Amino acid sequence: MCGIFGVMDKRRQMMDGSGIREALSMMNERGSGEGAGYVAYGIYPDYRDCYALHVFFDKACESKAVIDATLEQWGTIEHDEAIPTCDQPNLRVNCTPWRYFFKPDASLAPGSASPEKDIVTNLVMQINASANGAEVVSSGKNVGVFKAGGSRGPGGSGGWPEDVADYYRIQDYEGYIWLAHNRYATNRPELWERPDPFNLHDWSVVENGKTTTYGANRRYVESFGYNCSTGTDSEVIAYLIDLLVRKHGLDISLAIRALAPPYWEEIDRMPEAEQNLNRALRFAYGSATMNGPFTVVAANPDMMVGFTDRGKLRPMVVGECGDRLYIASEEAAIRAMESGVESIARPAAGEPVIGRVAP
Amino acid sequence: MSSNLGSMPLRYRVTIDREQCMECERCIENCSYGVFRRDGDRILINSRKCTACHRCLAYCPRDAIMLEEQPCDYRSHPVWTRAVRESIYNQARTGKIILAGMGSVANLPIIFDHLMLDACQVTTPPTDPLREPVELRTYLGKKPSKLEFRQKPNGDVELSTELTPNLMLETPIMLGHMSYGAISLNAHVAMARAARETGTYMGTGEGGLHPGLYPYQDRMIVQVASGRFGVNVDYLERGAAIELKLGQGAKPGIGGHLTGEKVSADVSRTRMIPQGSDAISPAPHHDIYGIEDLPQLVNSVKEATERKKPVFAKIAAVNNNAENVAAVARSGVDAIAIDGFRGGTGAAPRVFRDHVGIPIEVAISTADQELRNQGLRNEVSLIACGSIRESTDVVKAIALGADAVYIGTAALAAMGCRVCGNCYQGLCPWGIATQRQDLVDRLNPDVASKQIANLIHAWTLEITELMGAAGINSIESLRGNRDRLRGYMLDEGLLDILDVKSVGA
Ligand code: SF4
Numbered sequence A: 001m002c003g004i005f006g007v008m009d010k011r012r013q014m015m016d017g018s019g020i021r022e023a024l025s026m027m028n029e030r031g032s033g034e035g036a037g038y039v040a041y042g043i044y045p046d047y048r049d050c051y052a053l054h055v056f057f058d059k060a061c062e063s064k065a066v067i068d069a070t071l072e073q074w075g076t077i078e079h080d081e082a083i084p085t086c087d088q089p090n091l092r093v094n095c096t097p098w099r100y101f102f103k104p105d106a107s108l109a110p111g112s113a114s115p116e117k118d119i120v121t122n123l124v125m126q127i128n129a130s131a132n133g134a135e136v137v138s139s140g141k142n143v144g145v146f147k148a149g150g151s152r153g154p155g156g157s158g159g160w161p162e163d164v165a166d167y168y169r170i171q172d173y174e175g176y177i178w179l180a181h182n183r184y185a186t187n188r189p190e191l192w193e194r195p196d197p198f199n200l201h202d203w204s205v206v207e208n209g210k211t212t213t214y215g216a217n218r219r220y221v222e223s224f225g226y227n228c229s230t231g232t233d234s235e236v237i238a239y240l241i242d243l244l245v246r247k248h249g250l251d252i253s254l255a256i257r258a259l260a261p262p263y264w265e266e267i268d269r270m271p272e273a274e275q276n277l278n279r280a281l282r283f284a285y286g287s288a289t290m291n292g293p294f295t296v297v298a299a300n301p302d303m304m305v306g307f308t309d310r311g312k313l314r315p316m317v318v319g320e321c322g323d324r325l326y327i328a329s330e331e332a333a334i335r336a337m338e339s340g341v342e343s344i345a346r347p348a349a350g351e352p353v354i355g356r357v358a359p
Numbered sequence B: 001m002s003s004n005l006g007s008m009p010l011r012y013r014v015t016i017d018r019e020q021c022m023e024c025e026r027c028i029e030n031c032s033y034g035v036f037r038r039d040g041d042r043i044l045i046n047s048r049k050c051t052a053c054h055r056c057l058a059y060c061p062r063d064a065i066m067l068e069e070q071p072c073d074y075r076s077h078p079v080w081t082r083a084v085r086e087s088i089y090n091q092a093r094t095g096k097i098i099l100a101g102m103g104s105v106a107n108l109p110i111i112f113d114h115l116m117l118d119a120c121q122v123t124t125p126p127t128d129p130l131r132e133p134v135e136l137r138t139y140l141g142k143k144p145s146k147l148e149f150r151q152k153p154n155g156d157v158e159l160s161t162e163l164t165p166n167l168m169l170e171t172p173i174m175l176g177h178m179s180y181g182a183i184s185l186n187a188h189v190a191m192a193r194a195a196r197e198t199g200t201y202m203g204t205g206e207g208g209l210h211p212g213l214y215p216y217q218d219r220m221i222v223q224v225a226s227g228r229f230g231v232n233v234d235y236l237e238r239g240a241a242i243e244l245k246l247g248q249g250a251k252p253g254i255g256g257h258l259t260g261e262k263v264s265a266d267v268s269r270t271r272m273i274p275q276g277s278d279a280i281s282p283a284p285h286h287d288i289y290g291i292e293d294l295p296q297l298v299n300s301v302k303e304a305t306e307r308k309k310p311v312f313a314k315i316a317a318v319n320n321n322a323e324n325v326a327a328v329a330r331s332g333v334d335a336i337a338i339d340g341f342r343g344g345t346g347a348a349p350r351v352f353r354d355h356v357g358i359p360i361e362v363a364i365s366t367a368d369q370e371l372r373n374q375g376l377r378n379e380v381s382l383i384a385c386g387s388i389r390e391s392t393d394v395v396k397a398i399a400l401g402a403d404a405v406y407i408g409t410a411a412l413a414a415m416g417c418r419v420c421g422n423c424y425q426g427l428c429p430w431g432i433a434t435q436r437q438d439l440v441d442r443l444n445p446d447v448a449s450k451q452i453a454n455l456i457h458a459w460t461l462e463i464t465e466l467m468g469a470a471g472i473n474s475i476e477s478l479r480g481n482r483d484r485l486r487g488y489m490l491d492e493g494l495l496d497i498l499d500v501k502s503v504g505a
């Protein structure tokens, strides 16, 4: 099950996290109280030129020195600090969330079209793959992921959206795009890096669903040097989008089409040029195609998109109100944040939603 | 006296229930090996000639005939098995290489049978193929790894990547290469019609293309093997695709072998060889002595056909399979067929058939992985062949990394073949592996094509159901999706090579 929520202000007007907390809690019926997460764009204006690395340390005293040294090999740490938190009675904390504001040294990736992002990508893969007690959970400029896991039963450690929001004091952050995820746990709830959202520098992803192609998609992205360390769909999806958009230069609408392509029957009926394009996408990206039920909401600093599997086995509701675009699992969540929402739509299967921030 | 060994114990014993028998003589008529003959008022049986082809059993109207395998025991011995001893007696008598037909009889574990498929339960719903589309359409050929676009004057972007020709299959099952000569014209026609009916393709094998198959040439993959039998530009132009046969799973390292008995007048014309002569293809292609020679052959075949047709290469699965595949993928071919060591054959030396090569399951998964490691996976499609026995083998082969499969023996069995393994004798009582006209006439191409088409339809339906149950609605989402397989009682080394987890993991 799971509930997902996304909101974007087209004119970059800021929203604090309290409304998002409300909206996500509205979908508690879709979660199991074992994890939730938030991601917000625009929260670090003072460090807008640095890559903000959110890192979970198992034991900060042991791991931090290693991470410091790794980062310093590849650039400069402008500032770092513990992420401010406030203990919650229902949430058992098992790691220390930390943030670095980091400037990669572009000269260390000569020949790359996007050297800074290549360095950050490699650092994330390297740190997350090794058993160093540290996991990077977000790594973009002016963006941050705040998430926590939990567990139920005797000795359980909670983890409803409100607990997680209050733990990170989400209401203290102001962003112009927010994504949020209310988790229905199916595995290893105690690890905080596992729940959505996932982020790799520009892109953040929340998913409601479970693809049947995780293995195929993972083998595909891993052949391009990405390393999937958590075994979750959203991690692979974030890497797929980064690969298709940044490395292969696809427009986001084509990238979505590659991930959730139309049926051959539909392609056969298209005009020739379109047919060719769609066939080429399926030819080139057959291994990137996601199958099984999913709704994905993804964002980068300039846009928020939502798309479903081509059979639309999971819900996706779109709301609009003034400059705000909402994408959520349930209309009630949108209304919890924006009671006067002007239009509500339920796009058909295979119809992506793409909202762009005004330039 | 040629030997002191006397006769071997009977391999099969045929008996007739005299109570049931009505002396209609259908057994005499049907057995092309001459097991039955009439002597006065009795039908006599010479069991020694029997191959267990089951023709007499199938056509006895009274179910009066019974067949028993190995009715005579040897002293049992775990090392000096019956097979070992009989080979020695045979070779002590003849001094020759033993030829055998059909696939390997070595009693080795079959990996496919130790791979379990996945299905969806609660966290993901299965797809219902009765109510929702499940796409099996498969394109074979080169695919771009990345797309290029150009800006049009009006600001729109358009695709500038040109797609190379691909074969479009409605189902990932093709009919594998068996030559005219090895099998009869009626068998070929039946396969060609079935290929057309089911939206797939068939291989011609290395025997050229008989004019009787011209009407189906758009469904044929014409083969160029080391013997170059029947190859000219007209032949190349007729095919929908061209396959260069570099090796065969049943006999890696040696060439094809057609016994003279099967080289009839018609076969001799189609193959361009003298009637009655053994057609023995050279082990290597005599224009390929190094991998760098292969691109030249690929290019010359492509040039001859104006680059309009995909070119395939077929190789046998051997130890350095991954390296071979990566090398062939760089030669410009559009697809690589990999033939596992259990692959069928009309005739192969027994030692090759049973001892040389590696299983297709391993070969396909190492090939897929190596191509991915080297960034070459989209350069070629992979076709798995060599003992694909049922629809689950197809699904497992694709999950291990194949794009499609070739079936050979299964298609013959759909026409009646009982896998008796005597194809090289040219007396196939089912009209399949023979050129004797009266036997060939037994195979009605209309009926046989329907049977093959039925088999392909049935497998296609089963594949659709299996994919639906796994929540997968297009075949490319199954390809290389090893996560959906689990190994049951496979050792860790093998699981590692297959990149498949153990059951329960
Ligand atoms: S060779 Fe075939 S037809 Fe002849 S007796 Fe044996 S099983 Fe019957």
Ligand code: SF4
Binding pocket: B053, B101, B102, B412, B416, B417, B418, B419, B420, B421, B422, B423, B424, B427, B428, B429, B430, B432, B433
């Ligand atoms: S094709 Fe004929 S001869 Fe060959 S195995 Fe089948 S039944 Fe026997």
